[in-house]
Amino acid sequence: MDQHRAPVHEALQTFKTMRVVPFDVPGHKRGKGNPELLDFLGEKCLAVDVNSMKPLDNLCHPTGVIREAELLAADAFGAADAFFMVGGTTSSVQAMILSAVARNDKIILPRNVHRSVINALILCGATPVYINPQTHEQLGISLGMRLEDVKQTVLQNPDAKAILINNPTYYGICSNLAEITALAHAHGMLVLADEAHGTHFYFGENLPLSAMAAGADMAAVSMHKSGGSLTQSSLLLCGTGVNSAYVRQVINLAQTTSGSYLLMASLDISRRNLALHGRQTFNAVTRLTDYARTEINQIGDYYAYGSDLINGDSIFNFDVTKLSVNTLNVGLAGIEVYDLLRDEYDIQIEFGDLGNFLAYISLGDNQKNIERLISALSEIRRIYKKDKASLMKHEYINPQVLMPPQQAFYAPKRSVALEDSVGSVCCDFVMCYPPGIPILAPGERVTGDIVDYIRYAKEKGCSLTGSEDMAVNRLNIWKEGD
């Protein structure tokens, strides 16, 4: 296929020259009805904030330029089919899971999944079977799934319908995608990849294997992260093993009928750019990140890790475009460095946890800004260095799933104080950042260990989110007997 084409973009360009008189929505009518918004976003932007119409196709039932653009995307990513998504990669992940499993089906997944995965289980009623993602002792970050653990879990749960894999994690860690895919397929299970942080795997050189190349069945790809498209735009990719017409039906269950052409055009233009220039782009990103890693490691005390972490199993591969840095020997938490960079040096990075921070390096970066980041880190060490900080212990707590998340979420429940919840079935979701791993999902038993961990995490300054009581002093538990 001709990857120089961008059908949605081209159709919008043509549409602008037609000077069509709008008696349809949106009511701002190319911005004329909202001068302040027009002034803020500009005419170029509002002129293409338009509604579905014949020459521009319709995202819910695409037969024209959107369909052409989706097929070009499928071709570029080596997929059998692709869908333009406008509800973020959360919508891609949810559509992927809702397509693969139904009520009471089992799905195997690492515990460090994105919250959108567990929310999808609440929507569809499937039962999760979790795998311990291992924790790196020195860095305190969760890793990938060990092949042996996946094997065990598959043998113990031969009735599972699918396996979900993070490719890669937020920190850039990859599991053995090819072997896990082969194993899953040998047992008749679908392979779903959360590639929210892996768009570039499809285009760069010497990067970890992409899901489609590994033969996975579906992948949720955050084009708006490393792919360069607008925030909230995403792709859902399908392999040959899934019925993509059914996937489209599932997507339409929750997708807007007013898909934004700004988002769709951004997907179209970005896909073209990636297909034509992706290799050079990500080679440049890799060079910048490698340079930054070397320089940061020379400052002293900081540990910018990379391929040196690879252990052939729970860290099968590492995404070298990720600039993840451990800060414990500087005596500062990652989150402290994150705050200092923003408050003192006008530098905003992606996130900081207790022992690490991540600076996101992308196709929009240049050498000049990298020098600023490195120099600021050097200054932070010179001015703020303290004694080595002790690492918070992240003991992995094996979740006891007593009922599917959906059943627990909708069950009759009552709110109790945290300490009174031990032994009961949790109806809330409790997420802990760092390390970005769910502590409790609906349907799981609250144990003494879990309550202790929640208290400990709070003391250590972790952010706990997801439960109805936002301070997590109380939990909703299953009201037995009702």
Place this chain on the structure above:
Amino acid sequence: MELWYSEKHTENVELSIRVNRQLYSAQSEFQRIDVFESPEFGRFLTLDGFMMLTERDEFIYHEMMAHVPLAVHPDPKTILVIGAGDGGVLRELGKYPGIERMDLVEIDPQVVAVCKEFLPQTACGFDDPRVRVYHQDGLKFVRACADEYDLIIVDSTDPFGPGEGLFTKEFYGNCFKALKADGLMINQHESPFYEADALAMKRAHARIVKSFPISRVYQAHIPTYPSGHWLFGFSSKKYHPIRDLKSAQWKALGIQTRYYNTNLHRGAFYLPNYVESILKECEDDE
């Protein structure tokens, strides 16, 4: 036919200089470089269209950057100059026999080459055997230095474009680290007059104040720079720009200057009220 070079000083103000001919124009890896010849200002260099120096008035800028710190520091031996690819600052520094080493860090080698070809009046500064030239990012260069220089002179372009990193807190902090315990830093400090320049000047001052125990500002009159009123930063770990001025010692050197003298040195630190109040605002925020 009339040929004019025009630079917008604001959206609503322009400076135009009649040009006889254009001597050079090229896009380097970092910026567009042009050299013109004019009846009023002689030859002049622009980067990305912004005036850098003219043969007619460059002496003011270069003398004020070099002689002010050197009349204060009692015994400067090692000097780092960042930017200044035209060689003008080096030419002034070259007048001091006591200096042992002048390191110049200019990111763009093409600027140096062009100045050597078309602006010998300033580029003669490169002929001094004490000069060592490094073509790399200034921010990166100072990061690797500690306790090494008596004086750092930051002759940067405006804070948009290649010079941006030289207006940051991390840069000033790294300069502090690169200086010896009694070291000084001089920087091009923008202008207080037009709003956009004043904002850059405020931001720079606020960041320097946080990095050095003594940070003062002085001024000069430079006809071809926006508003003509230009500021310089004097940041120091130990010496005060006026109390530690060594007038007699400096005069004894017998250095020829056209703009600078030690009376003007003192006067340059006495600023208009509106400038004082802008600076005070930044300092109070501290």
